[in-house]
Amino acid sequence: MNDGTVSNFTNLRAGAAGTLLLSRSDVERLLTPDACMAAVEEAFRQHALGKAPPPGILSLHAKDGGFHIKAAILTLDRPYFAAKTNANFPQNGPRHGLPTIQGVVVLCDAVTGQPLAVMDSMSITALRTAAATAAAAKYLARTDSRAALISGCGDQAPAQLRALLGVRCPARIYAYDQDAEKALMFAAALGAETGLPITTVSDLARAVAESDIVITCTTARGYFITREMVQPGTFVAGVGADNENKQELDPALLAASKLVTDLTEQCAVIGDLHHALAAGAMTRSGVHAELGEIVAGLKPARTTEEETIIFDSTGTALQDVAAAAAVYGRAVEGGERTAFSFNA
Amino acid sequence: MNDGTVSNFTNLRAGAAGTLLLSRSDVERLLTPDACMAAVEEAFRQHALGKAPPPGILSLHAKDGGFHIKAAILTLDRPYFAAKTNANFPQNGPRHGLPTIQGVVVLCDAVTGQPLAVMDSMSITALRTAAATAAAAKYLARTDSRAALISGCGDQAPAQLRALLGVRCPARIYAYDQDAEKALMFAAALGAETGLPITTVSDLARAVAESDIVITCTTARGYFITREMVQPGTFVAGVGADNENKQELDPALLAASKLVTDLTEQCAVIGDLHHALAAGAMTRSGVHAELGEIVAGLKPARTTEEETIIFDSTGTALQDVAAAAAVYGRAVEGGERTAFSFNA
Numbered sequence: 001m002n003d004g005t006v007s008n009f010t011n012l013r014a015g016a017a018g019t020l021l022l023s024r025s026d027v028e029r030l031l032t033p034d035a036c037m038a039a040v041e042e043a044f045r046q047h048a049l050g051k052a053p054p055p056g057i058l059s060l061h062a063k064d065g066g067f068h069i070k071a072a073i074l075t076l077d078r079p080y081f082a083a084k085t086n087a088n089f090p091q092n093g094p095r096h097g098l099p100t101i102q103g104v105v106v107l108c109d110a111v112t113g114q115p116l117a118v119m120d121s122m123s124i125t126a127l128r129t130a131a132a133t134a135a136a137a138k139y140l141a142r143t144d145s146r147a148a149l150i151s152g153c154g155d156q157a158p159a160q161l162r163a164l165l166g167v168r169c170p171a172r173i174y175a176y177d178q179d180a181e182k183a184l185m186f187a188a189a190l191g192a193e194t195g196l197p198i199t200t201v202s203d204l205a206r207a208v209a210e211s212d213i214v215i216t217c218t219t220a221r222g223y224f225i226t227r228e229m230v231q232p233g234t235f236v237a238g239v240g241a242d243n244e245n246k247q248e249l250d251p252a253l254l255a256a257s258k259l260v261t262d263l264t265e266q267c268a269v270i271g272d273l274h275h276a277l278a279a280g281a282m283t284r285s286g287v288h289a290e291l292g293e294i295v296a297g298l299k300p301a302r303t304t305e306e307e308t309i310i311f312d313s314t315g316t317a318l319q320d321v322a323a324a325a326a327v328y329g330r331a332v333e334g335g336e337r338t339a340f341s342f343n344a
Numbered sequence: 345m346n347d348g349t350v351s352n353f354t355n356l357r358a359g360a361a362g363t364l365l366l367s368r369s370d371v372e373r374l375l376t377p378d379a380c381m382a383a384v385e386e387a388f389r390q391h392a393l394g395k396a397p398p399p400g401i402l403s404l405h406a407k408d409g410g411f412h413i414k415a416a417i418l419t420l421d422r423p424y425f426a427a428k429t430n431a432n433f434p435q436n437g438p439r440h441g442l443p444t445i446q447g448v449v450v451l452c453d454a455v456t457g458q459p460l461a462v463m464d465s466m467s468i469t470a471l472r473t474a475a476a477t478a479a480a481a482k483y484l485a486r487t488d489s490r491a492a493l494i495s496g497c498g499d500q501a502p503a504q505l506r507a508l509l510g511v512r513c514p515a516r517i518y519a520y521d522q523d524a525e526k527a528l529m530f531a532a533a534l535g536a537e538t539g540l541p542i543t544t545v546s547d548l549a550r551a552v553a554e555s556d557i558v559i560t561c562t563t564a565r566g567y568f569i570t571r572e573m574v575q576p577g578t579f580v581a582g583v584g585a586d587n588e589n590k591q592e593l594d595p596a597l598l599a600a601s602k603l604v605t606d607l608t609e610q611c612a613v614i615g616d617l618h619h620a621l622a623a624g625a626m627t628r629s630g631v632h633a634e635l636g637e638i639v640a641g642l643k644p645a646r647t648t649e650e651e652t653i654i655f656d657s658t659g660t661a662l663q664d665v666a667a668a669a670a671v672y673g674r675a676v677e678g679g680e681r682t683a684f685s686f687n688a
Contacts, residue, residue, distance in 0.1 A: 019448075021365075058402040060425065062454045067425050067497045069413060073404055081404065081411050085427045085450050102361075102457050104686055106429050110406045113431020113446050118462055118617055120686040311457055319352020340684070342448055343465040344367045 005269055019171040020331055022119035026338075030125055030330040031323065033134065033163040040131035041295050041321035043074055044262070047318055048292030051075075053182035055317035065089030071318035077329065082321035084121050090322070097142045105197040107324045115342065117328050121344035124327070126156055128319035129161065132262055132291065133215060133237045136311040138167040139294045139301035140260060141235035145212035146171050151217030151225070151248075152240060153186035159238065160215050161190055173198040176206045178218075214281030216240055223275070228252040230308055237311040240271045247272055249310065253283035257308040258288045271314040362683030364675055366463035374674040375471055375667065377478065377507040383666035384475035385639050387418055389605070390403030391662055395419075399661035409433030416454045416661035421673065423454035426665035427463050445469070451668040459686065461672045467662075468671070472508035472663035476606055476635065477559060477581045478656035482511040483577035484604060490515050491558035494563030495548065495569070495592075497521040497530035501685060504559050504583065505534055517542040518551045520643055539665075549573045560584055561565040567619070571597040572650055581655040582616045593615055593654065595625035601652040602632045607660055615656040632686035 022030070046052040053070035071083040079332060093100060098103040103121035108114060125297040148170040150157050154177075161173065172192075175198050177183040201207040207227040208214055216225060218238040227250050236257070238249045254276040264287050267273035276282050289299035291311070302309060391398040399416035409662070415417040415427040430447040437444060447465035452458060494501050498521075507577040517534075519542050521527040531542040534595050545551040552558055552573040560569060563570065574580060580601070598620040608631050610616035620626050629642045633643035635655070646653060 019686045023686050025688060056402045056404055058413060058415055059628055060402045060415055062423065064455065065457055069402060069415060069427055070401055071404055071413060073406055079406065083413055083429045087452055089457045092456055096456050098456050098458065101461060102687065104450055104459055108431055112432045112440050113406065113409055113440065113443050115446060226378055249664055254606050335499055340365045343446065344369060
């Protein structure tokens with residue numbers, strides 16, 4: 001820091017000006033999975049009740065990737081606005097030794113427009129995505145679920161497992177990845193963290209059959225969880241598919257199950273639902289509910305122990321603003337004071 | 345700052361990780377009007393030559409205002425992406441003692457997606473808007489312009505005058521505002537800064553008639569510069585109108601003049617052109633050129649001393665990314681080191 005700029009750093013007091021700066025580790029330290037889930041549930045509830053204005057998306061394509069902006073307004077303890085800019089450059093790892101996804105979330109007060117915080121977007125994305133899975137599992141997975149499978153042990157996997165453990169208590173966790181090394185590292189790290197035995201598996205079909213909860217968080221471009229693998233009563237969360245080329249779940253599985261989406265319109269374009277529709281396996285009227293309708297009590301959640309329920313998760317800016325606002329609230333409560341006065 | 349977060353501040357070295365943080369005063373100190381104009385000219389030139397991908401806009405409405413995101417990609421010394429989030433809350437002053445417009449620009453490398461800098465958006469907006477006026481004046485105002493009028497002495501006015509003085513040398517400057525106090529303050533401050541005599545005026549029509557260059561930067565919602573006021577040979581830059589309700593220039597003035605837009609499509613929706621079209625005073629085919637076409641030499645600039653030329657300025661994200669990249673370049677050259685590692 002030099003003399004010219006250091007004065008713009010503020011030791012934030014209550015009500016003082018300045019925009020909080022929060023890194024990935026700050027976000028992960030401040031936002032518990034439970035608090036994130038509560039905020040995300042509220043976002044879905046408001047969406048279902050027509051209380052949240054529709055979120056917006058803006059994408060620009062670069063030569064080797066793209067920039068994706070998701071923005072929304074949501075009223076929690078007060079009205080918030082958040083705009084998340086995610087850069088997605090798939091060749092970053094091999095070419096530049098950088099993460100595929102990088103970015104920041106700008107959180108503003110939606111009464112005055114003041115920029116409240118700028119924070120890492122990757123941690124927000126992982127936490128809010130996992131929070132949606134956990135909220136779905138809370139309403140849609142059997143309460144006596146004893147085994148859970150995490151399929152895909154990349155960046156999303158730890159947050160998915162942590163959030164799930166807030167709503168269900170499986171005694172056995174299975175971890176699967178095409179890259180066995182990744183599954184081993186995940187099992188070791190999360191086993192140590194949670195104190196639960198995590199077993200890596202190579203026989204995916206068998207692991208699916210033995211699991212009451214299946215979470216897929218991969219970058220697959222073709223389905224690998226088939227209808228035949230899944231036993232009655234299972235809850236399956238398809239988390240990976242978030243563009244029109246990605247797919248994890250068999251169209252026949254979606255057609256044969258009770259299907260809940262995060263946003264049906266969006267899932268019909270970029271989710272696993274998109275592929276089930278394209279394959280002619282089902283129509284949009286075959287969707288049971290959006291998650292918000294379940295949370296708000298407008299549509300029934302699980303009604304029998306035998307029904308297989310799928311959650312098609314594609315992600316919305318409403319989750320981002322919910323998670324970012326929750327982080328901000330914790331940061332202010334906890335006295336975080338690393339801030340920068342952009343308008344100084 | 346507490347122990348948990350202070351470690352995320354980086355003393356940036358060449359190539360080191362971290363996102364530069366730049367406040368309003370940093371931006372104003374680092375980015376000279378000339379450097380900004382060169383970058384903005386290049387942005388318009390690339391737009392005219394079809395080398396810049398189309399910029400994007402996303403707006404969300406809040407109860408007392410709105411959030412406007414403008415994003416674009418532009419290749420200068422390297423490819424850059426910028427997303428500007430501006431909160432616009434017109435009641436902020438009286439209600440909360442806050443500026444009407446607040447926000448930040450997120451600048452990224454468009455090869456890897458890395459967030460290079462987060463900076464104040466108000467200073468970027470003022471500088472890039474003034475740079476477009478100056479670029480237009482460079483090609484469209486008479487070289488012997490001796491008097492210039494700044495009409496509207498708000499936040500935009502100082503940057504407009506500073507940028508203009510980089511391309512023309514008027515011996516007399518007039519300042520007009522509905523609020524005479526504002527004009528006096530502007531005249532005193534900019535007079536001291538530039539060493540030029542700045543005269544406040546209350547007779548707008550007379551000041552317009554005596555000026556070779558007229559810049560309007562107000563929030564007017566009806567035109568106040570009429571065709572009758574403007575002498576042949578004048579260059580008029582209409583800078584204030586940037587939404588469909590704002591208007592500064594008489595439709596008859598536009599119809600009778602050589603009209604240059606920043607982006608014709610956009611001016612036809614939110615610029616003074618919009619009102620001239622709506623009034624039936626002219627058609628779109630009456631637009632002489634976009635600024636980029638003039639800069640790139642695809643269309644003629646001023647060809648006679650007598651022609652009156654209007655520049656209709658509405659603002660584009662291409663200007664934002666040009667200005668933000670220019671600031672960033674200066675900051676890196678100058679050894680600015682105030683940075684935050686969001687992904688730490």
